[in-house]
Amino acid sequence: MTSHEGENLPEKRPGSGELTADPVSDPGLPAHTWRPTDVDARAEKRAERQIAAMFGLSAVCTVLFVVSYFTLEIGEVTTTIGGLGASTVALGLSLAGALLFIGIGIIQWARKLMADHEMIEMRHPASSSPEDREATVAALNTGIEESGIGRRPLVRNSLLGALGVLALPVPVVLLRDLGPLPGDALTKTIWSEGMRVVRDVTGTPIRAQDLQVGDLVNAEPAAIFETDEEGEPLVEGVELHVAKSKAAVVLVRMEPDDIVHGEGREDWAVDGILCYSKICTHVGCPISLYERTTHHVLCPCHQSTFDLADSARVVFGPAARPLPQLPLAVDSEGYLVAQSDFDEPVGPSYWERDSR
């Protein structure tokens, strides 16, 4: 780099050791041309009238807005103006006009009438002047001298100590949210052995024989709908929402021949009825966009697709692992129950989770 430096610079004037002051002559700014409104008084008057007319039109639009607000019926009038509604169209157009004409007027004003000359502002150093800097340093030194911070170590050190201790609450408060550790909250849900699978919303239990091939049931664990003797819900508030969001399942019935049972999952289905977590393993959207013909369930958030006939294997999309399957059984009354909780954590992956 250094060897090339100066190649493009003009040659030094022999013996002087100085560069020529201005190797390329400054072309300067092009000659100023005037606008018609600058040179023609009539054009100027006309522009003035135009601008005033724009502002006037804006005022007219505003008045129209107020008038149509009070005169045109709001609501069920979809027969007027091609189904758009007279009130909607009138309000929209008049307000748009009111704003637009002010804008046009101001731009016209700026371009036709306001000052039209080139302005040059020279660059200057960003630092303050040496006098200002000296004055500031002097004032600072006077302050240090008068406060006696160098002469009174007791005051200085106790102040520093107090400030140091004051910093202590910052990490305490900020890091408090890191604990307590979640324990088994990430791996366990409210499902347990023998808990009935019930319909979401109504909370009614589901008899295996009542479902037909092709049925899809959005279901929840019975514990969510349980009440005590006084009819008060056993799980409520935040707890209910957490339990519900983790334990939501979809129940599908398909031809038993279509099912490819996962290893060790041969007895998890009841007559072709399968149960999977409804929470997508990608980022946890609830999914029930199910196609009975392909047995695929699709997550609308990022298009992860799971094959429910094949242990909810991921067939498309960003999800890294299948939907957890809930082992099903039938109780003595013929209702569907869970054999146990999910055997793996539901929802998105996290650091401590074994990847499988």
Added chain:
Amino acid sequence: MRFLNRSAGRISRHRRGPLAGLLVLLLGLLLTGGLYTVFAPAQADTTASNEELVQEGRELFLVNCSFCHGQNGEGVRTVDGNQLGPSLVGVGAAAVDFQVGTGRMPMAQPGQQAPRKKPTFSDEETAAMAAFVASLGPGPAIPDESDYSIEGLSAEEREEAIVRGGQIFLTNCTACHNFTGSGGAMPRGGYAPRILDVEPRYVYEALLTGPQSMPNFSNGNLTPEEKRDVIAYLESLRDDPNYGGFGMGGLGPVAEGMFAWIVGLGILVGFAVWIAAHSTRSKKEKVEA
């Protein structure tokens, strides 16, 4: 009271006669025989017409449906194992009424989506084909209007039905059909249709039979009352006030955001460029006053 007592007295006076018993027996026989002759042929007629209906339906089926669904509705598989037309055994009259009544069947061409179009067959022809398919195996029947109407309910019960139906709708239907019932995209180019303007009968039948890719919501899944409530909720959505303007499909923030960013900002940028590109200058010199 007096009249009844008097007639009772008159009958007992007749019964004193020697031939009274015989007369009563004869009258009884005559009445039974007469009633039989009136009603028996009528019953015979209905069975015959049902058989005729099935026969008529079978003929229509053979001509219009059997190419994909097989001559006995057993379904047709292509050589590479794909289903050309599924088996219709056990789909019931409701499925035929839905598919043919909404014009989805016969399909214009095989594909991912069977769009709703103008029905090809008249109501009578649809009913005949429905009777034929129903005869193939037990399946859901065409629902009666009383199954999905909330006419008979009190105002309070209606309100309750709509609220419950809304919750069931939001849990079971919105994944595909959108929370306003305006439909949405499905895998491989398919779509879940807009269901806001669909006749209640067809909504009920779709729930019962699960047309195309849709899972079904049989009576063991959603009870008939719950289906009725969902329909009541859909009807109530239709009654929502329409404030006019461009709905843009009611698909939510994506469609509206696209419009605002592309059309709205596009116009602003275009306007700004146009303003900057146009400037008039005069060749005249300014005369200082």
